[in-house]
Amino acid sequence: MNLIRIIPAEGKMKRLFSVPIVLLVFVLLFSCNNQNAKVDSLTIWTYDSFVSEWGPGPALAKLYQEKTGTKIVFQSKGDGGALLAEILARGKDAEADAVIGLDDKLAPRALESGLFTPLHLTNLKNIDKKLLIDSQSRLVPYDYGNFAFIWDSKWEEKELLPPKNLEQMTRPEYKKKIIIMDPRTSTPGLGLLAWTQAVYGDNWEDYWKRLAPSILAMTPGWDTGYGLFTKGEAPLVLSYSTSPAYHKAYENSERYRALVFEEGHPLEIELAGVLINSKKRKAAEGFLDFLLTEEAQSILPETQWMFPANTLVKLPDSFDVVPKDVKSLTAAKVSNLQKDPERAVDLLQAALR
Amino acid sequence: MRMKNAVRLGFCAIVLLFTLSPLIGFFATTSRLGGAEKTTNDLWQILTAPSTFRSLSFTLSQALVSSVLALLVGIPGAYLVAKYNFPGRRVLLALSAVPFCLPPVLVVLSFVLFYGRTGWLTKLLTLLSQSLGFSNLGSTNGFLYGFWGLVFIHAFYNFPIVIQNVGKVWEQLPQSREEAARTLGAKRLEAFRVGTLPYLLPSILQSMSLIFLFCFFSFTIVLVFGSLEGSTLEVDIYRALSFNGDSQKALVLAAIQTCIALGIAWALARFGQGASAMMKDYGATRPRKRPKRFAVLFVVLYSAFIGVFFIGPLLALTLEAFTVTDSPGGTPRFGFENFVRLTGRGYFQSENLLGLSLAHSLTVSTIAALLAIGIGLTVAMAVRRQKSSRFSTILTTLPMAISPVLTAFGWAIISGTISVTDRNLANNAAMILAQSTIAWPFVAKSVIAALDGLGLQKYDAARTLGASPLKATIRVELGEIWPSILSAAAFAFSMTIGDSNIALVLGGGQETLPVLIYRLISSYRFNEACAAGLILAFLTGIAFFFKEKPNGTA
Numbered sequence: 001m002n003l004i005r006i007i008p009a010e011g012k013m014k015r016l017f018s019v020p021i022v023l024l025v026f027v028l029l030f031s032c033n034n035q036n037a038k039v040d041s042l043t044i045w046t047y048d049s050f051v052s053e054w055g056p057g058p059a060l061a062k063l064y065q066e067k068t069g070t071k072i073v074f075q076s077k078g079d080g081g082a083l084l085a086e087i088l089a090r091g092k093d094a095e096a097d098a099v100i101g102l103d104d105k106l107a108p109r110a111l112e113s114g115l116f117t118p119l120h121l122t123n124l125k126n127i128d129k130k131l132l133i134d135s136q137s138r139l140v141p142y143d144y145g146n147f148a149f150i151w152d153s154k155w156e157e158k159e160l161l162p163p164k165n166l167e168q169m170t171r172p173e174y175k176k177k178i179i180i181m182d183p184r185t186s187t188p189g190l191g192l193l194a195w196t197q198a199v200y201g202d203n204w205e206d207y208w209k210r211l212a213p214s215i216l217a218m219t220p221g222w223d224t225g226y227g228l229f230t231k232g233e234a235p236l237v238l239s240y241s242t243s244p245a246y247h248k249a250y251e252n253s254e255r256y257r258a259l260v261f262e263e264g265h266p267l268e269i270e271l272a273g274v275l276i277n278s279k280k281r282k283a284a285e286g287f288l289d290f291l292l293t294e295e296a297q298s299i300l301p302e303t304q305w306m307f308p309a310n311t312l313v314k315l316p317d318s319f320d321v322v323p324k325d326v327k328s329l330t331a332a333k334v335s336n337l338q339k340d341p342e343r344a345v346d347l348l349q350a351a352l353r
Numbered sequence: 354m355r356m357k358n359a360v361r362l363g364f365c366a367i368v369l370l371f372t373l374s375p376l377i378g379f380f381a382t383t384s385r386l387g388g389a390e391k392t393t394n395d396l397w398q399i400l401t402a403p404s405t406f407r408s409l410s411f412t413l414s415q416a417l418v419s420s421v422l423a424l425l426v427g428i429p430g431a432y433l434v435a436k437y438n439f440p441g442r443r444v445l446l447a448l449s450a451v452p453f454c455l456p457p458v459l460v461v462l463s464f465v466l467f468y469g470r471t472g473w474l475t476k477l478l479t480l481l482s483q484s485l486g487f488s489n490l491g492s493t494n495g496f497l498y499g500f501w502g503l504v505f506i507h508a509f510y511n512f513p514i515v516i517q518n519v520g521k522v523w524e525q526l527p528q529s530r531e532e533a534a535r536t537l538g539a540k541r542l543e544a545f546r547v548g549t550l551p552y553l554l555p556s557i558l559q560s561m562s563l564i565f566l567f568c569f570f571s572f573t574i575v576l577v578f579g580s581l582e583g584s585t586l587e588v589d590i591y592r593a594l595s596f597n598g599d600s601q602k603a604l605v606l607a608a609i610q611t612c613i614a615l616g617i618a619w620a621l622a623r624f625g626q627g628a629s630a631m632m633k634d635y636g637a638t639r640p641r642k643r644p645k646r647f648a649v650l651f652v653v654l655y656s657a658f659i660g661v662f663f664i665g666p667l668l669a670l671t672l673e674a675f676t677v678t679d680s681p682g683g684t685p686r687f688g689f690e691n692f693v694r695l696t697g698r699g700y701f702q703s704e705n706l707l708g709l710s711l712a713h714s715l716t717v718s719t720i721a722a723l724l725a726i727g728i729g730l731t732v733a734m735a736v737r738r739q740k741s742s743r744f745s746t747i748l749t750t751l752p753m754a755i756s757p758v759l760t761a762f763g764w765a766i767i768s769g770t771i772s773v774t775d776r777n778l779a780n781n782a783a784m785i786l787a788q789s790t791i792a793w794p795f796v797a798k799s800v801i802a803a804l805d806g807l808g809l810q811k812y813d814a815a816r817t818l819g820a821s822p823l824k825a826t827i828r829v830e831l832g833e834i835w836p837s838i839l840s841a842a843a844f845a846f847s848m849t850i851g852d853s854n855i856a857l858v859l860g861g862g863q864e865t866l867p868v869l870i871y872r873l874i875s876s877y878r879f880n881e882a883c884a885a886g887l888i889l890a891f892l893t894g895i896a897f898f899f900k901e902k903p904n905g906t907a
Contacts, residue, residue: 052872053706081596088598176498182580185596217498218580227874232471345580346404352499352581 041071042284045087045096047079049223049304056303063299064290070283079221080106080187087275088113097278098288100142104133104269105190105334111138116273119285123292127309130330131269139271142291143306145240146265146326147191148258149178155235162236165261166199169236170210178214178236179225183341186221187268188238190334193344195266198332208344212351230256241265241326242319246305249318260323266332270306361735365748368732372752372790375763379607382766383600399605409609411583415500415575416568419507420561426508427515427560429655434516435523437644439652445659449517452510452564453795454847454893456867457573457854459670459886462874464506466673466883467666468497474665503579507571509663511564515557518628522556523549524639525632555627562621569614570756572854586610591758591858607759618754622746629802670890674883691884706869707885714866714892717781718850721788725845728789729796730838734826736797737804745801749794760787761858777863784859788849795848796841803837804830851893866892 051057051074061072075096077083084106087094092115102110110116116138124132124140131141149169151162160177163169169178183189196204216234219225229237241258248254272291274284290296297308301316308315334340399405434445467473496502531548539547572587579585584592586606593603644652677688695707736745764783807830815825831838853867864872866889873882 048872078595085594085596085598184592215581217578220576220580223872224577224874227879228465228469231465231469231879233465233469342404348581349407349583 040069040283041073042097042280042287043073043075043095044098044100044284044287045075045077045083045094046099047083047101048076050074050101051076054303056299059299059303060291060296063296064287067290068286070287072287079185081185084110087115091115092277094275094277096275097280097284098272098274100270100272100291102139102271102273103187104267104271105187105194105337107133107139107271109337110273115276117276117281119274119288121285121289121292123289123310126294126312127292128311130267130328131309133269133271139273140288140292141269141309142272142288142297143300143304143309144267144269145242145306146328147188147195147268148239148241148243148260148265148326149236150229150239150243151257151259152229152232152235153255153257154232160235162257162259163261164259165263166196166207169214170207172213174214174236176214176216177234178211178238179217179219179229179234180215180238181222181225182218182220183344186219188222188225188240189218190337190341191266191268192238193340194332194334195329197335197340198266198329199263205343205347208347209351212348215348218345218348240268240306242301242305242307242322244321245301245316245318248321249302249316254321257321258323258326260326264327264329266329268306269309270304364735365732365744368728368793369748369751371728372755372793374767375760375787375790376611376755377763378767379759379763380604383604383607395601396605399602400609405606405609408584408586408589408606412569412585412587412610413613415504415507415571415579415583415585416565418500419504419511419568420564422504422508423512423564424515424557424561427512428519428557429651430512430516430659431519431523433644433652433655434520435526435639436641437648437652438641439644439656441656445513445516445656446520448513448659448663450844450847450894451513452567453844454851455510455890456851456870456893457510457571458867458871458874459890460506460510460666461574461577462870462879462882462886463666463670464497466669466879468502473669498578498581500579500582503575503582506574506578507564507568509666510574511567512663514564515560518560518563519553519556522553522628522632524641526552526639528639552631555624555631559621559624559628562617562624566614566617566621566753569610569617570758572758573857587756587758590756594762595858607756610756611754611759614754614756615751618750621753622750625750626746667890670883670886673880674887676880678880691881695881695885706864707888710864710866710869710885711888713863714850717785717865718788718846718852721785721849722792722842722846724785724789725792725849726796726838726842728793729841729845730800732793732797733800733804737801745797749797749801752790752794755790757787757791757852757854758858760790761855763787764790765859780859781863784855784865787855787859788852791852791855792845792848796845799837799841799844800834803834807833847893851889 046057049055057074061074065071077086080101080103083099083101087096087099087110091113094115099116111134118136118138119140121137121140124137127141128144131144133139133141149163156162160173163171163174168174180192181189183193193204196207200207217225217228219228222239225237226239226243228234229239236259239258241260244254244256244258247256272288274281274288278284292310294310294312297310297313300306300308301313301319430445433439434442465472469475497506526549530552531544534544534548535541569585570587571585572591575585575588579588586609590603590606590610593599593606642648674691675687675689676685677690678685692707695705697705697708732745732748736748761783764787765780768779768783768786811829811833812825815829816822820828850865851867853865853871856865856868857871866885870882870885870889873879873885
């Protein structure tokens with residue numbers, strides 16, 4: 001553009017390629033942020049939706065800074081799976097003090113790494129006991145939910161009725177009617193895998209083969225899948241039993257219902273922890289203790305759309321539409337985290353080929 | 354003169370190193386990460402695993418089918434554009450900016466809106482069948498989420514490249530050969546086969562290999578629509594690195610991918626040379642006729658076809674941006690609320706998301722585009738007037754063989770090692786470098802083509818009058834090709850601001866506009882996503898407003 005005219009014609013070739021270099025320096029100066037200049041701040045790695053405008057991150061950070069003066073710097077690493085991958089890849093060099101957003105499926109791999117330090121949190125006494133998965137409290141629960149399929153009741157006008165259990169979803173009337181998430185890249189995907197393994201035991205592979213024709217799309221993450229669902233692409237989507245609360249709160253709609261299956265629903269427990277190599281371990285521990293207080297926990301239901309881990313928190317009215325009779329399959333877990341997700345996808349792809 | 358050549362070669366080597374550095378960084382780090390336990394045996398096992406073979410065959414077959422389909426859609430358009438003057442001709446040509454500038458995120462969004470189960474096409478079909486009294490002409494019934502859906506989207510995303518590239522050659526193709534064949538008694542089709550097809554073939558193959566390359570690297574679209582069918586190598590590399598921490602697998606897949614892409618890029622360069630060599634002898638553009646009788650019908654049918662199937666989704670995107678539903682199930686109405694909400698004055702937001710991401714996008718893309726222009730321009734001037742054009746072709750084609758995902762990971766690794774103290778800074782630098790790595794070859798190609806078209810007379814005249822080579826170049830030549838540089842700049846800007854893959858792969862940091870759109874889709878705010886998308890489409894559409902299309906694309 002005007003670039004050319006600025007360059008003095010007598011200049012040497014060198015001047016020409018000094019332009020990119022000058023620009024680069026300009027970039028580096030320009031994009032420099034001074035967040036790190038502050039000493040009393042904590043860096044917390046988390047996933048996208050926690051820090052998004054619609055997540056709890058901004059409100060929690062503001063509240064905590066008002067209370068303690070400590071600034072919370074959230075860094076998003078995509079989603080839960082990508083978050084763990086980055087922690088494991090960077091190991092002891094990870095520049096985070098704490099991590100929020102692992103879950104019970106990913107926990108074994110996270111704990112195995114030895115990167116998390118045991119915590120002593122006073123507010124742990126008010127936490128629902130069924131959520132405590134680590135006796136050393138290296139990873140502590142802050143919210144939870146039950147995986148469930150969400151039903152778009154608009155399809156009942158087309159005389160399609162919702163399935164009552166996992167098995168019914170393999171029926172021909174649900175052909176290409178279900179949106180699930182990829183178990184290789186998403187926690188709901190892993191949740192479905194754990195679910196089928198808990199219900200079908202060693203025969204889970206057969207179930208995935210039978211389920212294949214019913215699946216319309218398998219999206220990389222929950223977000224895309226749920227987006228396609230609300231756009232009317234399918235009557236069924238893999239999500240959480242708490243999802244209808246969102247539609248109640250923001251759209252005052254009860255069109256989308258969580259289906260209660262007779263065989264029970266696996267739990268999704270979201271976890272936080274402090275990295276063992278952090279220089280601010282104590283301060284980070286303090287923030288996680290804050291995260292478990294009644295005050296902080298009451299922010300979670302209508303931002304995370306999950307149940308708060310603290311039993312003292314009163315649920316908002318929107319949660320009235322969440323079914324109460326959901327039976328938790330507490331023991332459901334993926335038997336082989338390395339191989340089974342890949343295997344499940346292979347089965348789907350082979351069945352559709 | 355020898356000294357000058359050394360400077361030139363040295364400079365080109367630097368650019369090449371710059372372009373290849375993410376790849377080098379990636380291969381160096383990942384091969385080191387595996388540590389002691391890694392043996393050639395392991396790598397061999399990954400290479401020969403059935404899943405590797407499946408990914409490879411899926412990648413190649415979807416790219417092949419997509420590019421053939423794109424040719425089928427594009428060639429009739431190329432013919433019309435070359436032979437006739439009709440309203441909408443310029444629009445057809447201008448569409449060629451779409452595959453380069455419209456981010457895949459928006460393509461996914463607009464195709465779901467249009468072809469989805471409750472999409473516009475289904476509504477249209479239902480309406481049509483009702484008014485015609487048929488039981489039901491059917492719905493699109495989820496066809497998007499399979500192999501055919503995937504190649505369909507790829508084909509409709511990329512076919513404008515064919516119109517642009519083949520149309521341009523066809524337009525200049527002398528009719529004499531075909532007429533001679535006709536005089537000698539050949540039938541119409543035979544005359545076309547002998548007199549026209551051989552001369553069009555290089556440009557057809559060039560378009561096809563370019564589309565093949567794009568589909569070969571397809572990422573976002575495959576991630577959303579193809580996961581039940583298989584995944585491309587690009588998606589597998591991303592998955593291996595981002596989710597499984599399996600750097601060995603990523604390494605093997607990246608090696609396979611790069612080798613094949615080099616082959617395709619080489620073919621692309623060969624066909625491109627063939628096409629431009631063919632064009633040199635043709636002289637002026639043939640005059641175009643106004644369509645008559647059958648031709649009118651042909652033009653109308655083709656325009657309607659493109660209008661429904663290609664413009665339709667884009668139109669759906671636009672309309673959706675202005676659609677406001679006050680209550681669920683309520684009647685949608687026209688309004689600007691989606692835009693207002695994005696600026697933070699909506700019902701439950703406080704931050705001006707649109708403003709913030711727009712400012713960030715503009716800053717990053719402007720710098721990346723300027724960097725790309727700087728590099729592209731200097732490369733163009735350094736390689737011009739070489740006896741063989743092979744060197745410049747290799748230099749400008751090679752970068753296209755490097756996958757965007759690898760480029761992003763590579764720059765992230767490099768910037769991570771240099772500036773570990775400030776992740777945000779490292780992230781921005783990586784994004785700028787990665788985007789400019791991908792954009793500069795297009796600038797260089799377009800400027801080289803413009804300089805070639807200029808000839809040497811003016812330059813020589815300036816030299817004779819005592820101007821130094823540099824002065825002659827800058828004052829005389831660059832002044833002449835000013836419009837081309839401007840359009841290349843607009844194109845580079847469109848490419849960088851529309852990029853979503855690099856930003857998504859890098860993750861973290863401040864939001865760019867395409868990432869905001871992705872997040873809006875993620876939090877099921879489709880209408881607001883469309884509103885943001887419309888703004889992005891407007892920005893990337895800047896390239897539309899410049900008459901000259903960069904020749905690198907053509």
